[in-house]
Amino acid sequence: MEVKLRILRYNPETDSKPHYEVYAIEAEENDQILDLLNRVKWYQDGTLSYRRSCAHGVCGSDAVRINGVNRLACKVLVKDVGRKVTVEPLLGLRVIKDLIVDMEPFFDHYKSVIPYFVNDEPAPARERLQSPEERARFDDTTKCILCAACTTSCPSFWASGEYVGPAAVVQAHRFIYDSRDRAGAERLELLNDRVGVWRCHDIYNCTNACPREIEVTKAVGEVKLAIATGRIE
Ligand code: SF4
Ligand code: FES
Numbered sequence: 001m002e003v004k005l006r007i008l009r010y011n012p013e014t015d016s017k018p019h020y021e022v023y024a025i026e027a028e029e030n031d032q033i034l035d036l037l038n039r040v041k042w043y044q045d046g047t048l049s050y051r052r053s054c055a056h057g058v059c060g061s062d063a064v065r066i067n068g069v070n071r072l073a074c075k076v077l078v079k080d081v082g083r084k085v086t087v088e089p090l091l092g093l094r095v096i097k098d099l100i101v102d103m104e105p106f107f108d109h110y111k112s113v114i115p116y117f118v119n120d121e122p123a124p125a126r127e128r129l130q131s132p133e134e135r136a137r138f139d140d141t142t143k144c145i146l147c148a149a150c151t152t153s154c155p156s157f158w159a160s161g162e163y164v165g166p167a168a169v170v171q172a173h174r175f176i177y178d179s180r181d182r183a184g185a186e187r188l189e190l191l192n193d194r195v196g197v198w199r200c201h202d203i204y205n206c207t208n209a210c211p212r213e214i215e216v217t218k219a220v221g222e223v224k225l226a227i228a229t230g231r232i233e
Pocket of ligand 2: 062
């Protein structure tokens, strides 16, 4: 079948503003949208710029807007979206070129929540033990691949890029609820801030956008509750 692929293009060296270009592509119904982008780049217009790596929903590098919804281009098939497909860069981050956005502000927020394991107690002889129940407590948020689909679908983030955003809260949640970690209170203090979790108004765009099906809004709610009660449970 022929698919009409409409892509929002922008070259900062030649364009004053973004514009759409339409490409006709031969496709199978099980082709990924990433396959279509590759076909444009490899056979029609080598100047098209976008990020991709694994092509299997693991690296998180190809998050874009597909027909107005944040998705990974490698996880959406032609049969999911039909013969007219519009691909645009994520909202809320500066476009560098075509579908490539500046991820630095996103990763600055990520880095701000201490997204790593902290425990200064003497190391045990073998390992820091954890029960299956304790491990299960943060199972959902440990699935995050940092694709930014959640944060860039959030109206609070669109309103102000200062908001730390749901992805950073998910990363904080993953360590706050790890029974072996000792920096939970510090992370909660960081997130109990003017630009922290209270900017979340439970709109659920983040949960709907997450390609890993993480319950993002629930995780943000649990962090809010921990701040409000002073208890990490
Ligand atoms: Fe992507 Fe989901 Fe992680 Fe957000 S929580 S960055 S949508 S994987
Ligand atoms: Fe790695 Fe899509 S290319 S998640």
